[in-house]
Amino acid sequence: MARLLRRLFVLFVLLSALFVTTVVLVYLLLVPKLPDANTLKDTELQTPLRLYTAEGLLMAEFGEQRRVPVEFEDIPQQIVNAFIAAEDDRFFQHPGVDYQGLLRAAINLASTGEKAQGGSTITMQVARNFFLSREKTYLRKINEILLSLEIExxxxxxxxxxxxLNKIFLGQRAYGIAAAAEVYYGKALSDLTLAESAMIAGLPKAPSTTNPITSPQRAKIRRDYVLRRMLDVGYINQQQFNEAMQEPVTARYHGRDLEAYAPYAAEIVRAQLIEQYGEEIYTGGFNVYTTIRADQQKAAMDAVQKGLIAYDRRHGYRGPLAKxxxxxxxxxxxxEQALTExxxxxxxxxxxxxxxEDQQATIHIRRHGAATLPFSxxxxARPYLTANSMGPRPEKVQDVLNPGDVVMVAAVENEEAEHQWxxxxxxNAQAxxxxxxxxxxxxxAIQGGFDFFHNNFNRATQSSRQPGSGxxxxxxxxxxxxxxxxxxIINDAPVVYDDPGLESTWRPENYSGRFFGPTRMREALIHSRNLVSIRVLRDIGINYAVDFSKRFGFQEHQLPRSLSLALGSGSASxxxxxxxxxxxxxxxxxxxxxxxxxxxxxxxxxxMQAQPATVCETCLQTPPDDYDLFTGLRPAQRVISAQNAYIINSMLEDxxxxxxxxxxxxLNRRDLAGKTGTTNNVFDAWFNGHSPELAAVSWVGFDNPQTLGRLETGGRAALPMWIDFMEVALRGVPDRPMQQxxxxxxxxxxxxxxxxxxxxSANAIYETFQSASVPQGFSSDSGSSRGSYEDSVPAIDLF
Structure with a gap:
């Protein structure tokens, strides 16, 4: 017996030595090749790009992974308990490796001959998720154990x-518990019920097959298992368990709630960020604060959509989308199937x-169901014929609709008819x-069309249209x-030009077709007299006018060197x-x-902090990229004199x-100035205007230029949008006309x-001049003698 014991002892010593030697060799061979666990201290979790308005309201989110990192102190204890019970109930006791769990996994391997995912602690999952692959090999498991010990x-x-809890994938593009709470329940972590917390805690095992959105029955089984584990470990009592078990599965997909809607602006910013930072923007967790103001942006979108719908209705109904x-x-x-496309x-x-029927139609609205559509x-909906003509006014529903028509409907915007359509x-037109x-x-604010997701071409920045009289x-x-x-005084009279820049003889006219004779320049701008503008341009010189116009930001290629420039034949967004x-x-x-x-x-x-060129009356005029030493601002460049700007502004106020x-x-304001613009054949309608606090431009036209209709001038098609927008944008802004x-x-x-x-003089009026330009002579008594003022104004072909 003694000999047997000695042999067993020797065998034990040899096996122990072999085990220790093996461990040391594994340690020496593998540990130097392991990733540096210290990098976890500076971990940057992949988080999406988020864009905010100037007020800090979320307006867009970009990125494949939806994640909202949270600090430990912000995680409810209920969530912690649910994950500990489901994944690793000895987490706070073991040193990173649960030897009891490993022993269970080893016994399962010996008894079944199969490797099973078992024995992994939360620490081991962190090691795997941050550093290792998910392949099931002995080497990966050993590396996982060694890393876990180092992490602890x-x-x-x-x-x-x-x-x-911030890294784990929980299905539906949700990474981390805060994102999962938003995706599945539209809630913050602190608002989750016990059953909802258990549902999320059950997801790491199989986020696809036990997903409460795609597999609610399987998800409920897994949730109930987590609740049972919480009861067994002592985290909840029997009453809490019973109540949670009775709670139905209420999970559904919740997209990230945007607090402001500005897709055209968001796309501009996204493109700029890609150009500057590359693809990193989608994962680097950038929070970008834009210049967009939420109230103005909503007003811009509402104004464009309202204005286009009004224009469209003025030209009649084009019929159903399909039959x-x-x-x-x-x-x-x-x-529903018929309406999916x-x-x-x-x-x-x-x-x-x-x-x-005569007075109503019965319809089925996609994802809404049955409804009625009153004839009122x-x-x-008079039939559309051409841009300038429509068919007869309908007298009953059947004059407009037939069974089988696919049409668009919209909810009536008032509380009394909340459920009416x-x-x-x-x-077809855009704005x-x-x-x-x-x-x-x-x-x-920037709205580049009727609806970004219907057509994402941004006409506010990407279009190139004739600005017309604007x-x-x-x-x-x-x-x-x-x-x-x-x-x-400039003569508003017929004229014919053989302009080398034009293909044929040019006979420009005023919009009204009338001519008004000698006209003051202020009056010419007020009433948009074309012939006056052409004569002025001819007198000052096309090259001079082109070079001067560049001061306002226009580029050479936008400005044709012909007399038609006076009527806005160039191009601009x-x-x-x-x-x-x-x-x-x-x-x-x-x-x-x-x-x-x-x-x-x-x-x-x-x-990054924007440092824009800023208007500063007290700054020194430094080079464009330099900063004023006294104010710290990068002063904007003065391009026209204050006197010139004041006179033009006063003319635009008129x-x-x-x-x-x-x-x-x-709008009942005294500080507004602006100019309509309508191009030849009414292809484009504009209103360009400003107050001292805001400059805004509205445009209406077709993407493939065609007439809007002979009456759809800038004052009719574009100005109402501008008014609707400025009514909101200037709300609460003091009315302060420009100071002389x-x-x-x-x-x-x-x-x-x-x-x-x-x-x-009975008919005298007031006019403002630069001091050096005040008229030197007095008008004759009759007010009609050209000789008395001829020398005080430029020679501009008065007659």
Whole structure:
């Protein structure tokens, strides 16, 4: 017996030595090749790119992984208990490796001959998720054990658990518990019930097969197992267990709730970030704070959509989107199938007409069900014939709709008819609206079309259209610089030009087709007299006007060197026009539009701060990229004099008071200035305007240029959008007309001659001049003698 014991002892010693030697060799061979666990201290979890408005409201999120990292102290104890009970109930006792779990896994391997996923602690899962693959090999398991021991040496249990709960994949693109709470329940972690916490804690084992959205029955089985484990471990009592077990599965997919809707702006910012930072933006957790103001952005979208719908209805109903054979589609499921290819657009829903009566139609609305459509909501639907003509007004539903028609409908926007629907139609025309701060170029709102997800071409920045008469202020600004005044007299009379820049003889006309003879320049701009603008351009010189117009931000290729430039035959986007009008609004400074105010990383550290060129009256005029030493600002460049800007602004104020922009008087403000623009054949309709605080431009037209209709001028098609937008954008903004700069005087003049009015003159009016440009002579008594004022104005082919 003694000999046997000695042999057994020797065998034990040899085996122990072999075990120790093996462990040492494994340690020496593998540990140097292991990743550095210290890197976990500086872990940057992949988090999506998030864009915010200027007020800090979420307006977009980009990235494949949806994650909201949380600190340990912000994790409810109920969540911690659920995961510990489900995944590793000895987590706070073991050193990173649960030898009891490993022993169970070894016994299972010996008894079945199969490797099973077992014995993994939360620490081991952290090691695997951050450093290792998921392959089931002995070598990977050994590396996992060694790494786990090292992780436990470096990090506290709370730090390890925080990494795990933020990293773990929980299905539906949700990474981490906070993202899972949002995705499945639309809640914050602190608002989850016990059953919901258990549901999320049951997901790591098989996030696809036990998913409560795709496999609710399997998910409930797994949830109930987690609740049983919580009861067994002592985290909950029997009553809590019973109540949670009775709670139904309520999980459904919740997209990230956006607090502001600005897809056109979001796409511009995303593209800029990709260009500057590359694909890292989707995973680096950037928080980007833009210049977009939520209230202005919503107002811009509402104004564009309302304006386009109004334009579209003025031109009639183009008929159904499609026809469906109702004999082949007989129930709600079939109706839904017939409507699947027609998406929701700008709040409009596709619907199938099931039957018609004289005063109403029965319809099926996609994802809504049965509804009725009263005839009163379709009285506008005269048949579209051409841009200038429509068919007869409908007298009953059957004049508009037939069973089987696929149409668009929209909810009536008032509480009294909350459940009523009206016939709608997706406009064929498009529009854009953009607003810019004249002080520093911050783009505060941008709507590039009717609906971004229906057509994502951004007409506010990507289009290149003729600005029409909206370009005239820049010609007149050049004229002021060249020696003209607002009182200069120019003849509004027929003219014929053989312009080398044009293909044939050119006979320009005013929009009205009438001619008004000698006209003051102020009056010419107020009433948008084409022939006056052409004569002014011819006199100051095309090359001079082109070079001067570049001061407002226009590029050489946008400005044709022909007399048609006076009528806006160049090209510009709405953003180009907004920047140019901002130069007038701010007293003569060129600003640069920008969208990104600052960028922070996932830790809230500032990595970029915008430093825009800013209007600063007290700053020294330094080179564009230098900063004023006293203010710390990068001052915007002055491009026209304050006096020039003031006179042009006052003329544009009169466009609203007395001219083509009179509808804007409904805003009841004294500080608004602007100009309509309507191009040849009414292909484009514009309104360009500003207050001292905001420059905004609205545009309407077809993507493939065609006439909007002979009456759809800038004042009719574009100005209402601008008014609707500015009503919101300027709410609460003080009404402050532009202050008159120094070296200017206001005198009484004769409106017929532009010269000083004689004392007692009955028809005299006030006009403002730069001091050096005040008329030197007085008008004759009759007010009609050309000889008395001929020498005080430029020679411009008066007759």
């Amino acid at each position: 040496r470096i990090l506290s249990k709370e730090e390890i658990l925080t990494l795990y 469906v054979n109702l004999a082949e589609v007989t129930d709600a499921s079939g109706y 027609y998406p929701r657009v700008a709040g409009m829903q596709p619907a199938l007409v099931l039957s018609t 909501t379709m009285t506008w 009206q016939l709608a139609q997706i406009p 854009a609206l953009v607003a810019v701060s004249p002080h520093d170029g911050a783009v505060t 370009f005239k202020p820049f010609i007149y600004s050049a004229a002021l610089e060249h020696g003209y005044t607002a009182a200069s 709405p953003l180009d026009m907004a920047v140019a009008y901002a130069t007038i609004a701010n007293g003569g400074y060129l600003i640069e539009p920008y969208y990104i105010h600052r960028i922070e990383n996932s830790r809230g550290e500032l990595i 466009v609203i008071r007395h001219g083509t922009g009179r509808s804007a008087l409904s 700069p120094v070296d200017m005087v206001t005198v009484r003049i004769d409106p017929d001659t532009g010269l000083l009015a004689r004392p007692g």
